[in-house]
Structure formats: structure tokens, C-alpha cells
Amino acid sequence: MQIAKKYLTEGLIQLTILLSLIGVRVDIDSYLSGYYTPLIEINVGPSSAYTQTPFHNLRDTLDGYSVHPKCPELDYFFASRRLLDEVRTLGSPRFPTQLNAWLVHQVSATDKADCGPSTSNNTDTNSGLESPGDEVRNDSEHLPDSGQEVCKTTPELGQRPCSAGACGFFKEEEDVKVKEEEEPVPLTQLAHSSTLEQESLLEGITALSDPARHHPPAIDIDQHWSNLLSLSVTDLDDLDSLVTERLSDLGTDITSAISQDVSLHDAMVTSAGAFGVASERAESRPVTQQQGTLLRLDSHSDASPGMAVGLAALPFATVCNLTGNVSSHSALGGCLDEAVFDQINQLGLEGLDTQLMGSLESIDPQVLEDLDSDSGLSLESSSGGPVSPGSSEMSSSSSSYCEDECGATGYSSEVDSVPSKGIMEYNTTWSPIDLSESVWHDHSYSSPAFFNQPSVTLPHKGIKEEPLSEDDDDGPRFDDRELSRDELRARALCIPFSVLQIVNMPVEEFLEVLDSHGFSPEQVTLLRDIRRRGKNKLAAQNCRKRKLDAITGLQEEVERLHAQRGRLLREKQLTAKTMGAVGQQIKQLTRDVLARLRDNSGRPLNPERFTLQCGANGRVVVQPVRRPAVSTSTGNKTDKRKKEKKQ
DNA sequence: ACTAACTGTCATCGT
DNA sequence: AGACGATGACAGTTA
Incomplete structure (x- = not known):
């Protein structure tokens, strides 16, 4: 998931950069949220919740090419990633995406305050023409002549604290975690490093796209577009024709360029403090809004490869040269109409991966503290059901025992709390792998709360409990919660590990814990029992799930065989009737023939x-x-x- | 009170 | 030998 997110984010960021360079302001947050809808469908697979996958094994194969055979979702996921890598190696800058949110207009600095962190636009319907509505008109009225175009990407990409893929890609994230142990930095901010890195990159590139600093030569717009479109002669014929058509509309108002589904407030960022404002607004945005956008926007991954050659393949300078012209809400706005965007939506974006990733490496971890990711998809996409209490505490899951049995662990990975001190040493050694998206249900050991709360187990009935607010303190949250027997035992014996940790840690780590902590024989026995029971619990759940699946499969087969039997019986009857009729015909024919013969x-x-x-x-x-x-x-x-x- | 469904746990076997 | 997964059986809980 993280990898998919990374790819997606890269592609969108790159497209955003490109569009910003030609003066198009893009709201990718809603798109990013919507992108995960199909992924959710993947994650909510029938057996995902019960699949126990030793993902600590995958830690050693961060590329993820070694997939546990019992995890079809991961298999599918890694296979997709491998295909993406192969496509990458081809050098073709393509990434099948579709953007549904576009905004093409300028906003003055004074509009920033007016717009504010509104959240209404993201909950609008897909028809972008209606969503911005009055605001579009207002903004068009306020369009300053000297307004600067700023590319803004809302950092709403909720970064799971850990996943097999993400661990492989975001090394710097791990570095941040190490640093986090030195400084009590909220994990919430750290977990979104990928998004922040991209923003950092954007911040650096914005200088290039800033018309105030980068005044392109005054070249004829048509010539620019001719150059632009000529780069995709074969694959963008439609786009070319569309653009040609749109060129006739050059005199139209700039507001017509707002094609569809524009999240106006999110997209409008003035030239002053672009990213700061963006990040602040991202923080203030309710998660529920992200959910709305997640459900509202669709995303396609089946874009035709032919369309993958386009803007991403444009020479950087060419695009830059377009910046000033387009930003001045010239007639080019008409070219960026809906139909054109539909074409552009499918353009590939991986061409700049290397360059961008190189810039991402230079992320300043300190910046991460100022940014947040609403991660409108983390909770929803991961759980597929009620948010587990304490799900927000998965934080240390980004750095702790979210390992194999996280398959049944559920929920998510909202990163916001302080990691458990008792397990800090393991936080640094275990690669964070978040498989929460593969989880459907709660289990005692699966509650994310246990990552941070040693010796605490969420009872099963905790499933029905309301999700706790994320800003709750750890202490009272668990005191009023019924503890499992093993948790009580562990507390009684002063075992400094939660049941979840005991169960999920790799056997090597577990044995090391047994040896290095000087536990008494009783404690060792209890630790082993807790681990055994926890694993067996998951195994039982898995077994029952398989049993139900087998029953379901057998029932389906019975139905299928019944249908086949009925079909065969009907065929048999029909054949018998046919045979009877043929026999009668033969008899009649025989009689006729014999009647005409003479001895x-x-x-x-x-x-x-x-x-x-x-x-x-x-x-x-x-x-x-x-x-x-x-x-x-x-x-x-x-x-x-x-x-x-x-x- | 009874029942079905769900869940945790134990024992056992095979890998 | 030990860890682990799978599974049948049993018991507790809950609706």
C-alpha cells in the first residue's frame, strides 16, 4: 500500500509540478484520497483479516518480491509493484492516473484569508462545475493581474506508519524515527515524511515555477502549445484535436477553465507562504472530510498506456516557458478545459522520478514537525469497519511490533502518539510494516493500543466500543478497559511487554527478550504461554475463516452442480424426444419405401x-x-x- | 431458560 | 528439539 501510495504521490506531485509550471494550480489531495478506494477494495478481501503473514520475513526483502504465499493481497500488490518497476526500467515516463480535481485560476494574497480552510468543496459531487460555484466567480473577480501562481499540494496523504513497501522506499523515514527517539517528536508528523518530502521538493521547485522569479520569454502561446502537443504526436492526437478545438475558445473567461471537481479552498494558495498555509490547512481539515473525498473521487488505474506519454515527457524548459503565459489567465485557460484534462489525466508521470526522489532525499526532518497528514485514508482504508479503539496509537506501529500477525491486527496506522518506552529498543530494530489494510476485524491482540501500552489487551467486546479520541492520554484510556487474562497475568508478573508485542515479535527477538531481561521462570513461562495463546488465537481465527470459506465454496459448488444436473437432465429429455421423433420418421420412411417395393x-x-x-x-x-x-x-x-x- | 454464533483456549499432529 | 501452523474439541460469552 505504501508503495502504491508512493508511486501515486510521486506521479501526482510531478504532475502538479508540471502544471504549476504552466500556471495551473492543482488540488491533488482529493484525488489522492480517492485513489485509495480501489485499494481499499483490495484490502478488504475476504481472507485478509485472517491471513497470518510473517512480514518480519519481508523485512529482509524490502523490495517485496518475496511474498508470502498465503497472502494473496500482498502477492497482488507486490506483483503490481514489480510491474511498475519494470515499466520504470523501460524509461517510459508513464503512470496511469487520473486526476479529477483541477483548478485553473489565480488567487491574490488577499483572497487567502477569505478562503480560509473551508472544507465544503471536497464534499461536493464529481461535477466540478457546480462545486466551486460562487467561489469560482468570486475568485475570478479577484484575479489579480500580478498574482503569482503557486503550486500547492495538500499534504493529506495519510502515511501509514509502516508497510512492507514503505519501509523499502522511505529510508529517511526510518532515520526520522531514530531521531524521534532522541526527541519526543509526535509520530503523527513523522509518519508523513513521504508527503512532506514531496512538498519539500515542491518548495524547491516552486522557485522554478514562480513567475516572479522566472519570467519566461514572451513566446506566442500557440507556438508553445504546438510544441507541447507535438511531443505526443501519436498518443495525444485526441488531445491535440481537442486542444485545437479549444483554441477557438480562447476568448472565454478564465473561470471556464475550472473543469471539474475543484476543491477550491484547498487549491487556492497565494504566493505568500504557500506551503505553510497548505500544511496548516491540511492539519485543520477534518478527517471526515477526507473520507468524503475519498469516496467521492474516483481514480483509474487502467489508463491506456498510449496516453501515458504526454506532459510528463515534456521538456522541462518548455513547460516552464509556458508558465507566465498561462498564469496570466490568458486564452490558454480555454485549452485546459475539461476534455483536455481528461486526456491529461492519463498522462504518465514517472519520468521525473529519479530527479524528484533525489530531491526528496534532502528533506529536512524538522519540517516534518510542522506538517501533518490527515491521512484521510488510513483509518478508513485499513479497517473497513469500525475504527478500533486506540487505533491512533498505532503510532509506534511504525516502529514497533507491527509484524506478521498484524495481518490480524488491524487498523490502522494513524500516527500520533508517543511510542512505548518499554519497547523502544525494538522500535529501532524492527522495520515498521503496516498491514493494517489487510485487516477487517478486531482481535484482542490486534488492537493497536497494545503497541504502546504494554500489558494491556483490548477485550473482544471492545469492538463495539466507540473509538477513542486520539488526544486522550494513555493512562486513563486503558485503566477503564477490561483486561484480558493474559494481560492481567502479565501485569501481575510485571512483564514490560504488551501481549501484542509478545505475540508479534519474531522468535529471535522473543528469545532474546527471554534471555536478556532476566525474567524469572514464571515470567518466562507466562511469556511463552502468552505468545502461544496469542498465535493460536490468530491461527484459530484463520482456521475458522478458511472453514467458512470452504463451506461457502462447497455450497457454491453444490449449487453449480445442481444447475449442471438440471441442465443435463433437460438435454437428456430433449435428446430422447429427438431420438423418438427420428425413430418415428425412420419407421414411416421405411414403410413408405417398402410399400413401393415389390417382391x-x-x-x-x-x-x-x-x-x-x-x-x-x-x-x-x-x-x-x-x-x-x-x-x-x-x-x-x-x-x-x-x-x-x-x- | 434455551439456543446459536462467536471467540478463546487446549491438545494434538504435521511441517 | 523447538517453533509454528492447522484443526478438532471444549468452554465461556453474548445476543
Whole structure:
């Protein structure tokens, strides 16, 4: 998931950069939220919740190419990633995406305050023409002539604290975690490093796109577009034609360029403090809004490869040169109309990966503290159900025991709390892998609360509990919660590990814990029992799930066989009817033929005494009807009986 | 009170 | 030998 997110984010960021360079302001947050809808569908697979996958094994194969055979979701996921890598190696800058949110207009610095962190736009329907509505008109009225175009990406990409893929890609995130141990930095901020890195990159690139600093030469707009479109002669013919059509509309108002589904407030960022404002607004945005956008926006991953060659392949300078012209709400705005965007939406974006990632490496971790990611998808996409209490505490899951059994662990990965001190040493050694998206349900050991709260187990009935607010303190949150027996035992024996930790840590780590902490024999026994019971609990859940699946499969097969039986019976009846009809026809034909034949005496043949036989060579011959052997046999029998009687 | 469904746990077996 | 997964059986809980 993280990898998919990363790719997606990269692509969108790159597209955003490109569009910003030509003066188009893009709201990618809503798109990013919507992108995960299909991923959610993947994650809510039927067996995902019960699949126990030793993802600590995957830690050693961060590329993820070694997929546990029992995790089809991961298999699918890594296969997709591998395909993406292969596509990457081809050098073709393509990434199938679709953007549904666009905004093309300028905003003055004074509008920033007016716009504010509104959240209404993201909950609008897909028809972007109606969503911005009045605001579009207002903004168009406020369009300053000297307004600067600023590319803004709302950092709403909720970064899961850990996932197999993310661990492989965001090394710097791990570095941040190490640093986090030194400084009590909220994990919430740290977990979104990927997004922040991209923003940092954008911040650096914005200088290039800033018309105030980068005044492109005044070149004819049509020539620019000709250059632009000529780069995709084969794949963008439609786009070309569309653009040509749109060129006739160059005189239209700039507001017409707002094609669809524009999250106006999110997209409007003035030139002053672009990213700061963006980040602040991102923080203030309610998560529920992200959910709304997540459900509202659709995303396509099936974009035709042919369309993948486009803006991403544009020379950087060419795009830059367009900046000033387009930003001045010239007639080019008409070119950026809906139909054109539909084409552009499918353009590939991976061409700049290397360059961008290189810039991402230079992220300043300190910046992460100022930014937040609403991660409108983390909770929803991961749980597929009620948010587990304490899900917000998965934080340390980004750095702790979210390992294999996280398959049944559920929920998510909202990162916001302080990691458990007792497990800090493991936080640094275990790669964070968040498989919460593969989880459907709660289990005692799966509650994310246990990551941070040693010796605390969420009882099963905790599923029905309302999700706790994320800003709750750890202490009272768990005091009023019923503890499992193992948690009570662990507390009684002062075991500094939560049940979840005990269960989920790799065996090597577990043995090391047993050896290095100087536990008493009772404590060791309890630790082993807790681990055994926890694993067995998950195994039982998995087993039951498989059993139900098997039952379901058998029921389906029974239904299928019933249907097949009925179909065969009908075929049999039909065949019998056909055979009967054919037999009657043959009999009738035989009678007709025989009636027209004459014997040596010139008399017609008796149909009862003669019949027609069709030979293998196709010849038809008249044969006398053989008396049934039964009659002879019966005669023989009667003879035998007579003889017996005589005897 | 009874029942079905769900869940945790134990014992056992195989890998 | 030990860890682990799978699974049947049993018991507790809950609706």
C-alpha cells in the first residue's frame, strides 16, 4: 500500500509540478484520497483479516518480491509493484492516473484569508462545475493581474506508519524515527515524511515555477502549445484535436477553465507562504472530510498506456516557458478545459522520478514537525469497519511490533502518539510494516493500543466500543478497559511487554527478550504461554475463516452442480424426444419405401416382415425381419420344459 | 431458560 | 528439539 501510495504521490506531485509550471494550480489531495478506494477494495478481501503473514520475513526483502504465499493481497500488490518497476526500467515516463480535481485560476494574497480552510468543496459531487460555484466567480473577480501562481499540494496523504513497501522506499523515514527517539517528536508528523518530502521538493521547485522569479520569454502561446502537443504526436492526437478545438475558445473567461471537481479552498494558495498555509490547512481539515473525498473521487488505474506519454515527457524548459503565459489567465485557460484534462489525466508521470526522489532525499526532518497528514485514508482504508479503539496509537506501529500477525491486527496506522518506552529498543530494530489494510476485524491482540501500552489487551467486546479520541492520554484510556487474562497475568508478573508485542515479535527477538531481561521462570513461562495463546488465537481465527470459506465454496459448488444436473437432465429429455421423433420418421420412411417395393411375385413387401438396413457404405438393403431371438429362446425353453416334464 | 454464533483456549499432529 | 501452523474439541460469552 505504501508503495502504491508512493508511486501515486510521486506521479501526482510531478504532475502538479508540471502544471504549476504552466500556471495551473492543482488540488491533488482529493484525488489522492480517492485513489485509495480501489485499494481499499483490495484490502478488504475476504481472507485478509485472517491471513497470518510473517512480514518480519519481508523485512529482509524490502523490495517485496518475496511474498508470502498465503497472502494473496500482498502477492497482488507486490506483483503490481514489480510491474511498475519494470515499466520504470523501460524509461517510459508513464503512470496511469487520473486526476479529477483541477483548478485553473489565480488567487491574490488577499483572497487567502477569505478562503480560509473551508472544507465544503471536497464534499461536493464529481461535477466540478457546480462545486466551486460562487467561489469560482468570486475568485475570478479577484484575479489579480500580478498574482503569482503557486503550486500547492495538500499534504493529506495519510502515511501509514509502516508497510512492507514503505519501509523499502522511505529510508529517511526510518532515520526520522531514530531521531524521534532522541526527541519526543509526535509520530503523527513523522509518519508523513513521504508527503512532506514531496512538498519539500515542491518548495524547491516552486522557485522554478514562480513567475516572479522566472519570467519566461514572451513566446506566442500557440507556438508553445504546438510544441507541447507535438511531443505526443501519436498518443495525444485526441488531445491535440481537442486542444485545437479549444483554441477557438480562447476568448472565454478564465473561470471556464475550472473543469471539474475543484476543491477550491484547498487549491487556492497565494504566493505568500504557500506551503505553510497548505500544511496548516491540511492539519485543520477534518478527517471526515477526507473520507468524503475519498469516496467521492474516483481514480483509474487502467489508463491506456498510449496516453501515458504526454506532459510528463515534456521538456522541462518548455513547460516552464509556458508558465507566465498561462498564469496570466490568458486564452490558454480555454485549452485546459475539461476534455483536455481528461486526456491529461492519463498522462504518465514517472519520468521525473529519479530527479524528484533525489530531491526528496534532502528533506529536512524538522519540517516534518510542522506538517501533518490527515491521512484521510488510513483509518478508513485499513479497517473497513469500525475504527478500533486506540487505533491512533498505532503510532509506534511504525516502529514497533507491527509484524506478521498484524495481518490480524488491524487498523490502522494513524500516527500520533508517543511510542512505548518499554519497547523502544525494538522500535529501532524492527522495520515498521503496516498491514493494517489487510485487516477487517478486531482481535484482542490486534488492537493497536497494545503497541504502546504494554500489558494491556483490548477485550473482544471492545469492538463495539466507540473509538477513542486520539488526544486522550494513555493512562486513563486503558485503566477503564477490561483486561484480558493474559494481560492481567502479565501485569501481575510485571512483564514490560504488551501481549501484542509478545505475540508479534519474531522468535529471535522473543528469545532474546527471554534471555536478556532476566525474567524469572514464571515470567518466562507466562511469556511463552502468552505468545502461544496469542498465535493460536490468530491461527484459530484463520482456521475458522478458511472453514467458512470452504463451506461457502462447497455450497457454491453444490449449487453449480445442481444447475449442471438440471441442465443435463433437460438435454437428456430433449435428446430422447429427438431420438423418438427420428425413430418415428425412420419407421414411416421405411414403410413408405417398402410399400413401393415389390417382391418377385410383384406383390408389395410386407413392412412387418421386411426392413431396411443402412450399411456402412451407405447402401440401403432390404432385409427380412429377424424374428426376435426371444421367441426362439422361449421356444427352446418350452421345449426344454417339455423334455423335463417328460423325464 | 434455551439456543446459536462467536471467540478463546487446549491438545494434538504435521511441517 | 523447538517453533509454528492447522484443526478438532471444549468452554465461556453474548445476543
